[in-house]
Amino acid sequence: MTTQQRKIVLAITACYTLMILYFMLLAFGRTGTVDREAGYTFLFFPLDFFRLPSLSDLLLHPTVMDLVGIGNVAAFIPFGLLIPLLYRISFIRFIALFILSILAIETIQALTMLGSFDLNDVIQNSIGAAIGFGAYKIGFRTTSVRRNIVVTGISVVILLGGVWGSFGIFNKAYVQELGPFVALSELKDSSGNPAMGAKPYSFKVGGQDVEPKHNVYSAGGNNVETYTYSLGNNELYLYFNYGIPDQENLRGSLSISVDGQEYLSVSATDERQEPEISSLYVEQAKELTITIEGNEKVWDVGFREMKYSWNW
Template sequence: MTTQQRKIILALTILYTMVILYFIFLAFGRLDTIGQMTDYTFLFVPDSFFKLPSIADLLHPTLMDFVDFGNIAAFIPFGVLIPLLYRTSFVRFIAWFLLSILVLETIQALTLLGSFDVNDVIQNSSGAAIGFGAYKLGMRTKNVWRNIAATGISIVVLMIGVWGFCAIVDNVFTKEAGPFVALHELTDSTGNPATGSKPYSFKIGGQQVEPTYNVYSVEGKNRETYTYTLGNKELFLSLYYGIPDQKDFTGSIRVAVDGHEFLFAAAEDQLHEPGVFEIFLEQANELTITIEGNEQLWDVGFREMKYFWN
């Protein structure tokens, strides 16, 4: 590399660094948000690194899709420019890069111009690593234009490789809602294992209701309580409720999980039509349902969040 070429690369590196620093500290109206922020924000647990947009997402991209790709792509040039200026190993390069990004993220948080986000650190470093790999693969000849073309192709190939790897890891470590489990399939701790297991049709507000899984009511009493053990699961709990047309509009329902009440619906507060209730619970062990009067619940159940291997 000639002295002239080195000066050009150095100037490009400095200019590009200034652009990146502008986006880190000043762009997107960051100065306007200083007065709105009262606390430092430090996010040390990664939660979105492996959530790069899928091909389907790219057909209808959102702002966050561009941000995730941008956090990687914007730092690829450093992986090419720095090794061109200074001979260095990958370990030394990525160590210094990580240290620099950690310092910048910390300054961003302490100046209230943003937050320290470990997701950004991982994504930015991944971009730099892609650039360094492309430099090693592309800069193999004395022909400048051939080297540029080879480096560009290497960047695309490595980016696709990282994208595919992230998709695999995302699939492995992301939980999805499993099949619907009807509540009557569990054993009721009150000693009623078959309660609610025989669905029957009825009308609410003139609408014909055809339960698929179960129906819960007071079973001829004024009040009934059903308690189930869910086993400390992460799940979506759902149910339908209402008072059939042929019955007096009296009653109420309560739904509590581990002693915390999540739903209370009295007859006088309800519309004369089927009600729907669904809630996500990070941990659910004991489910208690209390029914009074003519209230009925049906298709009560949950979908457990599981990894694909479960």
């Protein structure tokens, strides 16, 4: 590399570094939120660094978090290309210094309340830098600048695609996702008997037509009715709708408990005159108890269990 080329690369590196620092410390209205922060935020457990969106999701239904995840990797690829161009450095030394630098910036973000210290970001940023370094090692092997740039660009795409695919495999293998919806009426109660609860039928709540798809639970002819089901000690999300049908007295209540702990308790005086749609997260659900009093109705009760892909 000639002296002139080195100066150009150095200028590009400096400008790009300043731009990254601006986005990490000052952009997105960070300075305007300092006074509203309650305190320092340190996230030391990497919850989702492997959760990169699929290509179809990114192209058809991109979300802010999808773009942030990809950006956290892609934005730091240039450092893996530029630093080795300026200095002869081994990968181990490069990635160690890079990680220390990112850790320092993340700490500054938290201590100045301009963001949070997130180990997830450190991992994603470092992966991006590692991809860039690998692409540099593959691409810059000749004296032809044009050829080196082309091969390096292709290498970046291939390495990024490989990491993306690896993360997808890891995600499928080791991360739990929501399983299919299971209606409560498909289960047996805690005594092993077929599930109770009326078959779906239509009614109105607050003038809105309600057409349950799976089940309807009510007190029936009793003042109070209790339904109990075994859920197998699983992590899950419980879904249900409830309300008091029109032309019936606004009298009743609903209680939902899991393993003796009450997760929901509502009465007719607390409810709006419209169907209520609710969901509950339960870390470990062994036994579900639904207690219905008066004219309250609960319908389309079911759950989606958190499962690994091999358990589906």
